[in-house]
Amino acid sequence: xxxxxxxxxxxxxxxxxxxxxxxxxxxxxxxxxxxxxxxxxxxxxxxxxxxxxxxxxxxxxxxxxxxxxxxxxxxxxxxxxxxxxxxxxxxxxxxxxxxxxxxxxxxxxxxxxxxxxxxxxxxxxxxxxxxxxxxxxxxxxxxxxxxxxxxxxxxxxxxxxxx
Amino acid sequence: xxxxxxxxxxxxxxxxxxxxxxxxxxxxxxxxxxxxxxxxxxxxxxxxxxxxxxxxxxxxxxxxxxxxxxxxxxxxxxxxxxxxxxxxxxxxxxxxxxxxxxxxxxxxxxxxxxxxxxxxxxxxxxxxxxxxxxxxxxxxxxxxxxxxxxxxxxxxxxxxxxxxxxxxxxxxxxxxxxxxxxxxxxxxxxxxxxxxxxxxxxxxxxxxxxxxxxxxxxxxxxxxxxxxxxxxxxxxxxxxxxxxxxxxxxxxxxxxxxxx
Numbered sequence: 306x307x308x309x310x311x312x313x314x315x316x317x318x319x320x321x322x323x324x325x326x327x328x329x330x331x332x333x334x335x336x337x338x339x340x341x342x343x344x345x346x347x348x349x350x351x352x353x354x355x356x357x358x359x360x361x362x363x364x365x366x367x368x369x370x371x372x373x374x375x376x377x378x379x380x381x382x383x384x385x386x387x388x389x390x391x392x393x394x395x396x397x398x399x400x401x402x403x404x405x406x407x408x409x410x411x412x413x414x415x416x417x418x419x420x421x422x423x424x425x426x427x428x429x430x431x432x433x434x435x436x437x438x439x440x441x442x443x444x445x446x447x448x449x450x451x452x453x454x455x456x457x458x459x460x461x462x463x464x465x466x467x468x
Numbered sequence: 469x470x471x472x473x474x475x476x477x478x479x480x481x482x483x484x485x486x487x488x489x490x491x492x493x494x495x496x497x498x499x500x501x502x503x504x505x506x507x508x509x510x511x512x513x514x515x516x517x518x519x520x521x522x523x524x525x526x527x528x529x530x531x532x533x534x535x536x537x538x539x540x541x542x543x544x545x546x547x548x549x550x551x552x553x554x555x556x557x558x559x560x561x562x563x564x565x566x567x568x569x570x571x572x573x574x575x576x577x578x579x580x581x582x583x584x585x586x587x588x589x590x591x592x593x594x595x596x597x598x599x600x601x602x603x604x605x606x607x608x609x610x611x612x613x614x615x616x617x618x619x620x621x622x623x624x625x626x627x628x629x630x631x632x633x634x635x636x637x638x639x640x641x642x643x644x645x646x647x648x649x650x651x652x653x654x655x656x657x658x659x660x661x662x663x664x665x666x667x668x669x670x671x672x673x674x675x676x677x678x679x680x681x682x683x684x685x686x687x688x689x690x691x692x693x694x695x696x697x698x699x700x701x702x703x704x705x706x707x708x709x710x711x712x713x714x715x716x717x718x719x720x721x722x723x724x725x726x727x728x
Contacts, residue, residue, distance in 0.1 A: 319581070320506065320507070320510050321510075322581040323507060323510070323578040323579060323581055323589075324507060324510040324511045324514065324577075324578055324579070325579065326514040326517070326518075327718045327719050328514075328517075328518070328521075330718065332652070333652060333653065333718045334583055335579075335581075335583060339581075366581055366582070368496055368499055369496070369499055369500070369503075369578075369581055370580055370581050370582045370585065371580050371582075371585040371587045371615065371616075371623060371625075372582060372584060372585055374496070377582070416583075419582075419584065420584070423584055429584075429630060430630070431630060431650075431651060432650050432651070432656075434652075435650055435651035435652045436651075438652065439583045439584070439651070443583055
Protein backbone atom coordinates (compact mmCIF):
# COMPACT_ATOMS: atom_id res chain seq x y z
CA UNK A 306 0.00 0.00 0.00
CA UNK A 307 2.72 2.47 1.02
CA UNK A 308 4.68 1.64 -2.13
CA UNK A 309 1.60 2.46 -4.19
CA UNK A 310 1.12 5.81 -2.37
CA UNK A 311 4.80 6.63 -2.89
CA UNK A 312 4.68 5.61 -6.56
CA UNK A 313 1.67 7.86 -7.27
CA UNK A 314 3.18 10.75 -5.30
CA UNK A 315 6.58 10.33 -7.00
CA UNK A 316 5.00 10.38 -10.44
CA UNK A 317 3.00 13.48 -9.53
CA UNK A 318 6.12 15.20 -8.18
CA UNK A 319 8.27 14.31 -11.20
CA UNK A 320 5.58 15.83 -13.46
CA UNK A 321 5.49 18.89 -11.19
CA UNK A 322 9.30 19.09 -11.36
CA UNK A 323 9.18 19.03 -15.17
CA UNK A 324 6.37 21.55 -15.54
CA UNK A 325 7.09 23.76 -12.51
CA UNK A 326 5.72 27.23 -13.37
CA UNK A 327 8.36 29.91 -13.94
CA UNK A 328 6.34 32.34 -11.80
CA UNK A 329 7.05 30.18 -8.73
CA UNK A 330 10.81 29.97 -9.25
CA UNK A 331 13.34 31.97 -7.25
CA UNK A 332 15.62 33.66 -9.81
CA UNK A 333 15.01 30.71 -12.18
CA UNK A 334 16.00 28.18 -9.49
CA UNK A 335 13.53 25.35 -8.92
CA UNK A 336 13.00 23.12 -5.87
CA UNK A 337 13.90 19.43 -5.76
CA UNK A 338 10.67 17.61 -4.89
CA UNK A 339 12.12 14.13 -5.20
CA UNK A 340 14.83 14.90 -2.66
CA UNK A 341 12.10 15.69 -0.12
CA UNK A 342 10.73 12.13 -0.52
CA UNK A 343 14.26 10.70 -0.15
CA UNK A 344 14.83 12.71 3.05
CA UNK A 345 11.43 11.72 4.45
CA UNK A 346 11.98 8.01 3.78
CA UNK A 347 15.53 8.12 5.14
CA UNK A 348 14.23 9.63 8.36
CA UNK A 349 11.11 7.61 8.97
CA UNK A 350 11.19 4.29 7.10
CA UNK A 351 12.57 0.93 8.17
CA UNK A 352 15.53 -0.97 6.73
CA UNK A 353 16.73 -0.41 3.20
CA UNK A 354 13.42 0.94 1.86
CA UNK A 355 14.82 4.47 1.71
CA UNK A 356 17.88 3.32 -0.24
CA UNK A 357 15.69 1.46 -2.74
CA UNK A 358 13.53 4.56 -3.26
CA UNK A 359 16.58 6.85 -3.48
CA UNK A 360 17.96 4.69 -6.31
CA UNK A 361 14.57 4.59 -8.03
CA UNK A 362 13.86 8.32 -7.73
CA UNK A 363 17.42 9.30 -8.65
CA UNK A 364 17.21 7.03 -11.70
CA UNK A 365 13.83 8.49 -12.63
CA UNK A 366 15.17 12.04 -12.40
CA UNK A 367 18.23 11.09 -14.42
CA UNK A 368 15.98 9.54 -17.04
CA UNK A 369 14.25 12.85 -17.76
CA UNK A 370 17.22 15.17 -17.30
CA UNK A 371 19.86 16.16 -19.86
CA UNK A 372 22.94 15.48 -17.76
CA UNK A 373 25.05 12.35 -17.52
CA UNK A 374 22.89 9.43 -16.39
CA UNK A 375 23.54 8.36 -12.81
CA UNK A 376 24.48 11.69 -11.18
CA UNK A 377 21.19 12.13 -9.30
CA UNK A 378 21.05 8.40 -8.61
CA UNK A 379 24.43 8.57 -6.90
CA UNK A 380 23.81 11.75 -4.92
CA UNK A 381 20.34 10.62 -3.71
CA UNK A 382 21.73 7.22 -2.69
CA UNK A 383 24.62 8.82 -0.80
CA UNK A 384 22.21 11.17 1.00
CA UNK A 385 19.94 8.24 1.89
CA UNK A 386 22.82 6.14 3.23
CA UNK A 387 24.29 9.11 5.10
CA UNK A 388 21.03 9.90 6.87
CA UNK A 389 20.39 6.25 7.70
CA UNK A 390 23.95 5.77 8.95
CA UNK A 391 23.89 8.84 11.17
CA UNK A 392 20.37 8.09 12.46
CA UNK A 393 19.60 11.80 12.53
CA UNK A 394 15.93 11.13 13.28
CA UNK A 395 16.66 10.74 16.99
CA UNK A 396 18.15 14.23 17.16
CA UNK A 397 15.26 15.83 15.33
CA UNK A 398 12.31 17.11 17.28
CA UNK A 399 8.86 17.10 15.74
CA UNK A 400 8.97 20.83 15.12
CA UNK A 401 8.45 22.41 11.70
CA UNK A 402 11.30 24.88 12.15
CA UNK A 403 13.80 22.10 13.01
CA UNK A 404 12.67 20.04 10.04
CA UNK A 405 12.91 23.11 7.79
CA UNK A 406 16.49 23.79 8.86
CA UNK A 407 17.37 20.12 8.55
CA UNK A 408 16.01 19.89 4.97
CA UNK A 409 17.84 23.14 4.16
CA UNK A 410 21.16 21.63 5.28
CA UNK A 411 20.60 18.26 3.59
CA UNK A 412 19.57 19.95 0.35
CA UNK A 413 22.69 22.13 0.48
CA UNK A 414 24.84 19.02 0.95
CA UNK A 415 23.01 17.25 -1.90
CA UNK A 416 23.57 20.22 -4.24
CA UNK A 417 27.24 20.34 -3.24
CA UNK A 418 27.55 16.59 -3.86
CA UNK A 419 25.73 16.90 -7.17
CA UNK A 420 28.01 19.75 -8.23
CA UNK A 421 31.12 17.77 -7.34
CA UNK A 422 29.84 14.79 -9.35
CA UNK A 423 29.15 17.13 -12.29
CA UNK A 424 32.69 18.46 -12.14
CA UNK A 425 34.41 15.11 -11.58
CA UNK A 426 32.32 12.75 -13.73
CA UNK A 427 30.89 15.02 -16.41
CA UNK A 428 33.89 17.37 -16.57
CA UNK A 429 31.70 20.47 -16.30
CA UNK A 430 33.05 23.90 -15.43
CA UNK A 431 30.76 26.38 -13.76
CA UNK A 432 31.13 30.00 -12.74
CA UNK A 433 31.13 30.53 -8.99
CA UNK A 434 28.24 32.99 -8.72
CA UNK A 435 25.58 30.88 -10.50
CA UNK A 436 26.67 27.82 -8.49
CA UNK A 437 26.30 29.70 -5.18
CA UNK A 438 22.90 30.98 -6.30
CA UNK A 439 21.78 27.40 -7.02
CA UNK A 440 23.16 26.22 -3.65
CA UNK A 441 21.41 28.85 -1.55
CA UNK A 442 18.18 29.43 -3.47
CA UNK A 443 17.71 25.75 -4.37
CA UNK A 444 18.11 24.71 -0.73
CA UNK A 445 15.79 27.44 0.50
CA UNK A 446 13.03 26.66 -2.02
CA UNK A 447 13.24 22.91 -1.38
CA UNK A 448 13.10 23.50 2.39
CA UNK A 449 10.00 25.69 1.97
CA UNK A 450 8.26 23.06 -0.18
CA UNK A 451 9.31 20.28 2.21
CA UNK A 452 6.90 21.55 4.90
CA UNK A 453 3.65 20.78 3.01
CA UNK A 454 5.08 17.70 1.21
CA UNK A 455 6.33 16.06 4.42
CA UNK A 456 3.04 16.96 6.17
CA UNK A 457 1.07 15.20 3.40
CA UNK A 458 3.43 12.22 3.45
CA UNK A 459 3.09 11.88 7.21
CA UNK A 460 -0.71 12.08 7.03
CA UNK A 461 -0.88 9.56 4.19
CA UNK A 462 1.47 7.00 5.55
CA UNK A 463 1.80 7.42 9.30
CA UNK A 464 0.73 3.86 10.10
CA UNK A 465 3.34 2.35 7.77
CA UNK A 466 6.36 4.03 9.30
CA UNK A 467 8.18 3.92 12.59
CA UNK A 468 7.69 7.62 13.42
CA UNK B 469 22.65 1.22 12.06
CA UNK B 470 24.49 0.47 8.81
CA UNK B 471 27.87 -1.25 9.38
CA UNK B 472 30.99 -0.46 7.39
CA UNK B 473 31.10 -3.97 5.87
CA UNK B 474 27.53 -3.47 4.60
CA UNK B 475 28.71 -0.44 2.65
CA UNK B 476 31.05 -2.49 0.43
CA UNK B 477 28.26 -3.93 -1.77
CA UNK B 478 26.71 -0.45 -1.96
CA UNK B 479 29.98 1.14 -3.11
CA UNK B 480 30.37 -1.66 -5.68
CA UNK B 481 26.82 -0.90 -6.78
CA UNK B 482 27.72 2.78 -7.36
CA UNK B 483 30.66 1.87 -9.56
CA UNK B 484 28.53 -0.64 -11.45
CA UNK B 485 25.92 2.06 -12.08
CA UNK B 486 28.61 4.42 -13.34
CA UNK B 487 30.10 1.87 -15.71
CA UNK B 488 26.85 0.47 -17.11
CA UNK B 489 24.69 3.52 -17.53
CA UNK B 490 27.09 6.31 -18.47
CA UNK B 491 26.39 5.47 -22.14
CA UNK B 492 22.62 5.62 -21.65
CA UNK B 493 22.29 9.36 -22.33
CA UNK B 494 21.36 9.71 -26.02
CA UNK B 495 18.28 7.48 -25.88
CA UNK B 496 16.61 9.27 -22.96
CA UNK B 497 14.54 11.62 -25.11
CA UNK B 498 12.22 8.70 -26.03
CA UNK B 499 10.82 8.91 -22.48
CA UNK B 500 9.24 12.23 -23.42
CA UNK B 501 7.61 10.77 -26.55
CA UNK B 502 5.44 8.62 -24.30
CA UNK B 503 4.91 11.34 -21.67
CA UNK B 504 4.05 14.11 -24.17
CA UNK B 505 0.25 14.07 -23.65
CA UNK B 506 0.54 14.02 -19.83
CA UNK B 507 3.05 16.87 -19.86
CA UNK B 508 0.80 18.94 -22.11
CA UNK B 509 -2.11 18.37 -19.69
CA UNK B 510 0.12 19.29 -16.73
CA UNK B 511 1.10 22.62 -18.27
CA UNK B 512 -2.55 23.72 -18.80
CA UNK B 513 -3.18 25.09 -15.24
CA UNK B 514 -0.01 27.20 -15.42
CA UNK B 515 -0.96 28.48 -18.88
CA UNK B 516 -4.49 29.42 -17.75
CA UNK B 517 -3.23 31.18 -14.59
CA UNK B 518 -0.66 33.08 -16.66
CA UNK B 519 -3.42 34.10 -19.05
CA UNK B 520 -5.60 35.46 -16.22
CA UNK B 521 -2.69 37.30 -14.56
CA UNK B 522 -1.48 38.87 -17.78
CA UNK B 523 -4.85 39.72 -19.43
CA UNK B 524 -4.37 43.48 -18.92
CA UNK B 525 -0.85 43.35 -20.29
CA UNK B 526 -2.10 41.30 -23.24
CA UNK B 527 -4.72 43.90 -24.22
CA UNK B 528 -2.08 46.68 -24.10
CA UNK B 529 0.31 44.50 -26.09
CA UNK B 530 -2.46 43.76 -28.59
CA UNK B 531 -2.94 47.47 -29.24
CA UNK B 532 0.80 47.97 -29.62
CA UNK B 533 1.05 45.00 -31.97
CA UNK B 534 -1.82 46.29 -34.11
CA UNK B 535 0.00 49.59 -34.55
CA UNK B 536 3.22 47.75 -35.26
CA UNK B 537 1.40 45.51 -37.74
CA UNK B 538 0.17 48.52 -39.73
CA UNK B 539 3.72 49.87 -39.91
CA UNK B 540 5.08 46.45 -40.86
CA UNK B 541 2.48 46.03 -43.60
CA UNK B 542 3.71 49.27 -45.07
CA UNK B 543 7.31 48.07 -44.81
CA UNK B 544 6.45 44.67 -46.32
CA UNK B 545 5.00 46.40 -49.37
CA UNK B 546 8.18 48.41 -49.66
CA UNK B 547 10.35 45.31 -49.23
CA UNK B 548 8.38 43.34 -51.85
CA UNK B 549 9.19 46.08 -54.29
CA UNK B 550 12.87 45.87 -53.32
CA UNK B 551 12.84 42.04 -53.57
CA UNK B 552 11.39 42.20 -57.06
CA UNK B 553 14.08 44.64 -58.03
CA UNK B 554 16.74 42.41 -56.40
CA UNK B 555 15.42 39.29 -58.19
CA UNK B 556 15.55 41.13 -61.49
CA UNK B 557 19.12 42.29 -60.94
CA UNK B 558 20.26 38.88 -59.57
CA UNK B 559 18.77 37.21 -62.61
CA UNK B 560 20.67 39.61 -64.76
CA UNK B 561 23.92 38.80 -62.95
CA UNK B 562 23.08 35.04 -63.03
CA UNK B 563 23.91 34.57 -59.34
CA UNK B 564 23.19 31.34 -57.55
CA UNK B 565 20.19 31.69 -55.25
CA UNK B 566 20.89 31.10 -51.59
CA UNK B 567 19.18 28.16 -49.89
CA UNK B 568 15.90 28.95 -48.14
CA UNK B 569 14.85 27.97 -44.62
CA UNK B 570 11.41 27.19 -43.32
CA UNK B 571 10.17 27.43 -39.75
CA UNK B 572 8.34 24.93 -37.57
CA UNK B 573 6.44 26.30 -34.57
CA UNK B 574 6.58 24.30 -31.32
CA UNK B 575 5.34 24.59 -27.75
CA UNK B 576 7.44 24.14 -24.63
CA UNK B 577 5.96 21.21 -22.68
CA UNK B 578 8.61 20.62 -20.00
CA UNK B 579 11.85 21.91 -18.52
CA UNK B 580 14.94 20.18 -17.22
CA UNK B 581 14.25 18.87 -13.68
CA UNK B 582 17.79 19.79 -12.65
CA UNK B 583 19.07 23.27 -11.93
CA UNK B 584 22.44 22.32 -13.49
CA UNK B 585 21.22 22.33 -17.08
CA UNK B 586 19.13 24.80 -18.99
CA UNK B 587 17.06 22.79 -21.45
CA UNK B 588 13.41 22.61 -22.48
CA UNK B 589 11.33 19.89 -24.10
CA UNK B 590 9.24 20.89 -27.15
CA UNK B 591 6.34 19.04 -28.73
CA UNK B 592 7.91 18.58 -32.17
CA UNK B 593 10.31 15.83 -33.20
CA UNK B 594 11.67 13.84 -36.14
CA UNK B 595 8.09 13.34 -37.37
CA UNK B 596 7.98 17.11 -38.02
CA UNK B 597 11.42 17.08 -39.74
CA UNK B 598 13.17 18.47 -36.66
CA UNK B 599 16.80 17.35 -36.65
CA UNK B 600 19.57 17.55 -34.05
CA UNK B 601 21.59 20.79 -34.13
CA UNK B 602 18.70 22.70 -35.74
CA UNK B 603 18.66 26.35 -34.63
CA UNK B 604 15.75 27.44 -32.42
CA UNK B 605 14.55 31.03 -32.33
CA UNK B 606 11.89 33.01 -30.50
CA UNK B 607 9.96 36.14 -31.42
CA UNK B 608 12.91 38.41 -30.68
CA UNK B 609 16.00 36.32 -31.39
CA UNK B 610 18.09 33.21 -30.73
CA UNK B 611 16.79 30.69 -28.16
CA UNK B 612 19.15 27.72 -28.58
CA UNK B 613 19.76 24.55 -30.57
CA UNK B 614 18.07 21.15 -30.73
CA UNK B 615 20.19 18.78 -28.63
CA UNK B 616 18.17 15.55 -28.87
CA UNK B 617 15.25 14.47 -31.03
CA UNK B 618 12.59 11.88 -30.37
CA UNK B 619 9.75 10.95 -32.70
CA UNK B 620 7.33 13.59 -31.41
CA UNK B 621 9.44 15.57 -28.91
CA UNK B 622 12.85 17.24 -28.86
CA UNK B 623 15.17 18.71 -26.27
CA UNK B 624 16.38 22.27 -26.83
CA UNK B 625 19.66 23.43 -25.31
CA UNK B 626 19.10 27.07 -24.36
CA UNK B 627 21.69 29.82 -24.91
CA UNK B 628 22.29 30.13 -21.16
CA UNK B 629 23.29 26.46 -20.74
CA UNK B 630 27.02 25.95 -20.03
CA UNK B 631 27.20 23.47 -22.95
CA UNK B 632 26.01 26.07 -25.47
CA UNK B 633 28.60 27.64 -27.80
CA UNK B 634 28.14 30.03 -30.68
CA UNK B 635 30.37 32.38 -32.66
CA UNK B 636 29.00 35.89 -32.29
CA UNK B 637 29.91 39.50 -33.02
CA UNK B 638 28.97 42.95 -31.82
CA UNK B 639 26.77 44.85 -34.26
CA UNK B 640 28.37 48.28 -33.67
CA UNK B 641 32.10 47.49 -33.64
CA UNK B 642 32.07 44.10 -35.52
CA UNK B 643 34.17 42.58 -32.68
CA UNK B 644 33.97 38.76 -32.76
CA UNK B 645 33.89 36.38 -29.79
CA UNK B 646 32.65 33.04 -28.50
CA UNK B 647 29.33 33.01 -26.68
CA UNK B 648 28.76 30.45 -23.90
CA UNK B 649 26.02 29.98 -21.33
CA UNK B 650 26.50 30.46 -17.61
CA UNK B 651 23.49 28.60 -16.10
CA UNK B 652 21.54 31.74 -15.25
CA UNK B 653 19.87 34.43 -17.31
CA UNK B 654 23.11 35.81 -18.72
CA UNK B 655 25.59 34.47 -21.28
CA UNK B 656 29.29 35.29 -21.62
CA UNK B 657 31.14 36.48 -24.70
CA UNK B 658 34.76 35.35 -24.43
CA UNK B 659 38.04 35.76 -26.31
CA UNK B 660 37.83 39.51 -26.69
CA UNK B 661 40.98 41.58 -26.95
CA UNK B 662 41.74 44.33 -24.44
CA UNK B 663 41.73 46.88 -27.24
CA UNK B 664 38.30 45.85 -28.57
CA UNK B 665 35.64 48.53 -28.61
CA UNK B 666 32.84 47.14 -26.42
CA UNK B 667 30.19 49.18 -24.63
CA UNK B 668 27.24 48.31 -22.42
CA UNK B 669 24.09 48.16 -24.55
CA UNK B 670 25.82 46.86 -27.72
CA UNK B 671 23.76 44.31 -29.66
CA UNK B 672 25.24 40.81 -30.00
CA UNK B 673 24.48 38.89 -33.22
CA UNK B 674 25.39 35.43 -34.51
CA UNK B 675 28.26 35.59 -36.96
CA UNK B 676 27.37 32.51 -39.00
CA UNK B 677 30.79 30.94 -38.45
CA UNK B 678 30.76 27.20 -37.62
CA UNK B 679 32.64 26.03 -34.57
CA UNK B 680 34.65 22.84 -34.55
CA UNK B 681 32.78 21.66 -31.47
CA UNK B 682 29.32 22.24 -32.94
CA UNK B 683 27.53 20.96 -36.03
CA UNK B 684 25.01 23.80 -35.85
CA UNK B 685 25.10 26.46 -38.49
CA UNK B 686 23.63 29.63 -37.04
CA UNK B 687 22.28 31.93 -39.72
CA UNK B 688 24.31 35.15 -39.56
CA UNK B 689 22.64 38.19 -38.02
CA UNK B 690 20.34 36.49 -35.49
CA UNK B 691 19.98 38.73 -32.43
CA UNK B 692 21.29 37.02 -29.28
CA UNK B 693 21.16 39.83 -26.73
CA UNK B 694 22.61 43.05 -25.38
CA UNK B 695 25.89 43.62 -23.56
CA UNK B 696 25.15 44.09 -19.86
CA UNK B 697 28.62 44.23 -18.34
CA UNK B 698 32.22 44.35 -19.60
CA UNK B 699 34.99 42.87 -17.46
CA UNK B 700 38.53 41.52 -17.57
CA UNK B 701 39.18 37.78 -17.79
CA UNK B 702 40.69 36.31 -14.62
CA UNK B 703 43.85 35.47 -16.61
CA UNK B 704 44.23 39.17 -17.40
CA UNK B 705 44.83 38.42 -21.08
CA UNK B 706 41.63 39.80 -22.52
CA UNK B 707 38.11 40.96 -21.82
CA UNK B 708 34.76 39.23 -21.54
CA UNK B 709 31.25 40.61 -21.47
CA UNK B 710 28.00 39.48 -19.93
CA UNK B 711 25.22 39.30 -22.48
CA UNK B 712 21.58 39.50 -21.48
CA UNK B 713 19.54 37.35 -23.96
CA UNK B 714 16.72 39.11 -25.81
CA UNK B 715 14.41 36.19 -25.19
CA UNK B 716 12.97 35.63 -21.73
CA UNK B 717 14.27 32.08 -21.42
CA UNK B 718 12.61 31.38 -18.07
CA UNK B 719 9.16 32.21 -19.47
CA UNK B 720 9.53 30.55 -22.85
CA UNK B 721 6.26 29.00 -24.10
CA UNK B 722 6.53 28.95 -27.90
CA UNK B 723 9.56 28.64 -30.16
CA UNK B 724 10.34 28.36 -33.88
CA UNK B 725 12.76 25.78 -35.27
CA UNK B 726 14.71 26.64 -38.41
CA UNK B 727 14.64 23.68 -40.79
CA UNK B 728 17.21 23.99 -43.56
